[in-house]
Amino acid sequence: MKNLTATLLISCPDQHGLVAKIANFIHANNGNIIHADHHTDFTTGLFLSRIEWQLEGFYLPKELIGKAFEAIAESLNAQWKLYFSDHIPRLAIFVSQQDHCLFDLILRQKAKEFIAEIPLIISNHENLKYIADQFGIEFHYFPINKENKQEQENQQLELLEKYNIDLVILAKYMQVLSPNFIEKFPQIINIHHSFLPAFVGAKPYHQAYKRGVKIIGATGHYVTQDLDAGPIIEQNVVRVSHRDEITDLIREGKDLERIVLAKAVRFHLENRVLVYGNRTVVFE
Amino acid sequence: MKNLTATLLISCPDQHGLVAKIANFIHANNGNIIHADHHTDFTTGLFLSRIEWQLEGFYLPKELIGKAFEAIAESLNAQWKLYFSDHIPRLAIFVSQQDHCLFDLILRQKAKEFIAEIPLIISNHENLKYIADQFGIEFHYFPINKENKQEQENQQLELLEKYNIDLVILAKYMQVLSPNFIEKFPQIINIHHSFLPAFVGAKPYHQAYKRGVKIIGATGHYVTQDLDAGPIIEQNVVRVSHRDEITDLIREGKDLERIVLAKAVRFHLENRVLVYGNRTVVFE
Amino acid sequence: MKNLTATLLISCPDQHGLVAKIANFIHANNGNIIHADHHTDFTTGLFLSRIEWQLEGFYLPKELIGKAFEAIAESLNAQWKLYFSDHIPRLAIFVSQQDHCLFDLILRQKAKEFIAEIPLIISNHENLKYIADQFGIEFHYFPINKENKQEQENQQLELLEKYNIDLVILAKYMQVLSPNFIEKFPQIINIHHSFLPAFVGAKPYHQAYKRGVKIIGATGHYVTQDLDAGPIIEQNVVRVSHRDEITDLIREGKDLERIVLAKAVRFHLENRVLVYGNRTVVFE
């Protein structure tokens, strides 16, 4: 049984005494650090850190920890976020017609591979509604086209708010989100079915086949305004050969997509990912 | 001890009776097939095959086998090549300042990982001459620049002819060969230090670092007129993390480059590679 | 749409003219070979081959092909099997309490990653019955213990016969099948959650953790009388670190188990696996 913990993700310009300052703050309040991982990026001069400590016996009540840390953070010129293990993140999964990532995420959530709730599935097709029904999840269908896109996305954003969604997962959602959507709801993880930056855009397996590559890949990344160019969280690959036709690449790729997306989501939900510039630190 | 063998690499439009025709030709002449691998590419309707058979007791003398097969090949509208195991291919290795692939190829050749001779090393720098000396290989220095490029390349081509070179290996040769060179000597294998088609061109590890990829790769490919776009023979990858700075990517990449280039060269020298379109069949 | 095909898996002592004889048999009857892969094992002197050809226009009717080939096979002293693509294999999946491989196989079958029917799930626990119900598959519960094992297994064997089962898949079935069962129904594929032959027997992830390995694996193999020692069809691995506790190994291992078992099953169902001695040829 794990007790209540706090996790701090922090980045700031590198300087003397950083680790001591943060560790002292925790220790002075009787916290027990159970994970601490620091990284210094010498190219940018940034210190990046993830610290998790047990809150049992901590002198500060939960709601005051952030405020108390603020003073320290300010003196460090730091960007930081504080997470508590009793907050259960709420996910909305966006899908189109393919079911493998959707099934996979739901089954992993049920198997407690990550701790989250999945109250909402959104799709631009109706054919996966039966899965939502099967697992008792709300399903909303948005028949998006060029004309109605803005209005449909606005409805989607309203749903995200209504359901208190923390993270949107594009689990093979074959629609490009508008800049407006991304601006209003920037916490989005996408699975792209290629080894980015190779084969950006549509039909990457067809592109890979045509190019005759010997290895195919998949990429889990945060969504930004630039298509398929957001910070990469996780990638994986599998070897293919001349015997593999496009249908084989798609089949092998589905395994990659499942594993890479699930891993990216898990890292995010465990507060292991720090974005800086267009790069990520993943504190595994 | 392996006896003398012949290897046939053939591609032709798919049609009934292909395997029978080829196998009968060999069997009728008392050849014993020791390896046979056929592939049908349904997208292009092509049949591609590699067959190796023992020549001991073969009714046809070596010099007549090709002529005898020609009639069959013509009826099949086939492209084909015939190789004999007693022909020792001769390699010219082109290098610049990095020594790891050069050392690697020489040591593998000495360890008989592939059967070939290396009579010639060509470089646009002088600093690796000592390795050539150490192993008793001719070393020729060509201080190429924009002005003298054509003339220097012509001298290089003359050397290739003089030394009866079968294959040029670009083992981290940091010069782009001119279209003229490639046209006159088209048997060239290059190692590119990225997972193509990602990070074409210069400084791929720097590009990879900037993009924040979680896996880096290397690609062994035939050189064509399009930079870094020739048919891929072999690729491999290795996982990296935020802890890896560019120097780490370069170090890890050197291992990839060695292994991928050596494998591409070995496949080629064992006559396992069939190019069709911009793709390769590698009969492993 | 793929047309009706026949697939021949054959092994025999290596000898002149093998490929010609087999290819001629097919060609003489107007068959079109679409896949042919031959392997010579020089250690044992065995020729092993897989040939698939289209039956449209084939002169021999399906039911006579085997008989007609028998004469040739006998002259070659060959072991062989003939498969037709219109036979849909029927699978029985044996499970205990873990659901991930069961779900995975069912979803792949529904996605047509392999062509088979799954009429039967057998378990020594009741907790996965709901999955069988969900997908409309018969579920039979056998509360096996030392005393009733023989009698329960006999009932299982009766079910396999009743349902015309071609292949039993042990999808994390935590019971050792008796020698009698294996003798009476020898077509069984098991997933073992280690990189065999490391960590044979119970609790391999615990063994792996204790040994401090840096990579864990999974193995799909045919079941023989020797525990975890049958011919290996497929293996895969994933890197782990000191940060991974046993629960992490189990989570990562589940992904391996799914992928390895599914691949082993697919290779088997596509008639790509030839067993000789305790080794397999997998004609990918």
Added chain:
Amino acid sequence: MKNLTATLLISCPDQHGLVAKIANFIHANNGNIIHADHHTDFTTGLFLSRIEWQLEGFYLPKELIGKAFEAIAESLNAQWKLYFSDHIPRLAIFVSQQDHCLFDLILRQKAKEFIAEIPLIISNHENLKYIADQFGIEFHYFPINKENKQEQENQQLELLEKYNIDLVILAKYMQVLSPNFIEKFPQIINIHHSFLPAFVGAKPYHQAYKRGVKIIGATGHYVTQDLDAGPIIEQNVVRVSHRDEITDLIREGKDLERIVLAKAVRFHLENRVLVYGNRTVVFE
């Protein structure tokens, strides 16, 4: 140019305030932490850590740092070691007849992939002496047999002392070191050419071939009294198929051996490896 740094490797029972105590010690003395990685092993209740800081401007002189830290360490009941980046470790490489790991280590040292000196090569054969000569390294030949083993090993130990050796690397040294040797010189890294614990002992590639595995591996580990059972530092694997004969496994394995051994050695030399029980933490 990297400045002088100190690296602390420490393990102790987990307790409140550990990170703070250590960080304060460094900060109070004006040290700048550039790498810090902590790990808590919940199974054993151990805290394990690696901290590296810059010594420029550090208030304590190098020779007093250890003494000053002793008081803290004692209060923590800790095991610890302190390393300074200006100490260049000295390696002795033990080989038999195979040259690939020897060449590889020498070339990596010359390429500065790790910082060390290689003053001594020891072998039970004479055939690799030419490599030692080529690179100006002392070569000592010990024709070990059952009768003279103890006496020869004593001479070897004397050489290790004479040359101030910090680390012995068994780079395919086909002799089992006696318990006496290991006790007297316990800093030894070995490369075993299998994926341990599979295929312990002699001829692992032959064992792997016979078992019909689909993946082969190599393991870099510390040598202990139990053959091939010491703490594992690094492992890697490569996929093989039925087409690979034993000679192919050996060729592929040589690449694995080179990479795995080099990585294990580099991790050790960068003071990234902490052994506890029979496991290692590798602070990558």
